[in-house]
Amino acid sequence: MSVMLSLGNFKFSISTASYSELVKTWKWNWSSQTLIGRSDRLQVIGKAPVSITLTGEVMPLFNNAGLNQIENLAKLGDEMKPQMLISGVGDVLGHWVILSVSERSSKFMKGGFARIQAFSIEILFYEHQI
Numbered sequence: 001m002s003v004m005l006s007l008g009n010f011k012f013s014i015s016t017a018s019y020s021e022l023v024k025t026w027k028w029n030w031s032s033q034t035l036i037g038r039s040d041r042l043q044v045i046g047k048a049p050v051s052i053t054l055t056g057e058v059m060p061l062f063n064n065a066g067l068n069q070i071e072n073l074a075k076l077g078d079e080m081k082p083q084m085l086i087s088g089v090g091d092v093l094g095h096w097v098i099l100s101v102s103e104r105s106s107k108f109m110k111g112g113f114a115r116i117q118a119f120s121i122e123i124l125f126y127e128h129q130i
Helices: 069-078
Strands: 003-007 010-013 018-025 028-033 041-047 051-058 083-087 092-108 114-125
Touching: 003 018, 010 018, 010 069, 069 092, 069 114
Parallel strands: none
Antiparallel strands: 003 010, 003 083, 018 051, 028 041, 051 114, 083 092, 092 114
């Protein structure tokens, strides 16, 4: 099994949940002070944590991936604690927290089982405070 990315004990791969898009976002927080008759004055108040959104699909019948891959991600989020993120080549990317997991199912079979489960997960970098 070739791992694309590991978040805690969850491994993103073709055999589990394969993401097709990774979006990394950097943000800076600015506050504005309203001035009469002039444009607002802006002041930077800090840098927001980096976020990553992964979107992809699970094919439950492919390589016996099963129907519980996205639910397993949600259970990892239920732990409500930072998880280590490691790239597929072994680079340690630090601790991240799960903000959200969503699932969209389609192409149903007899019994209501989905052939395709699309997912999205948003994670946020967790910086340890010293």
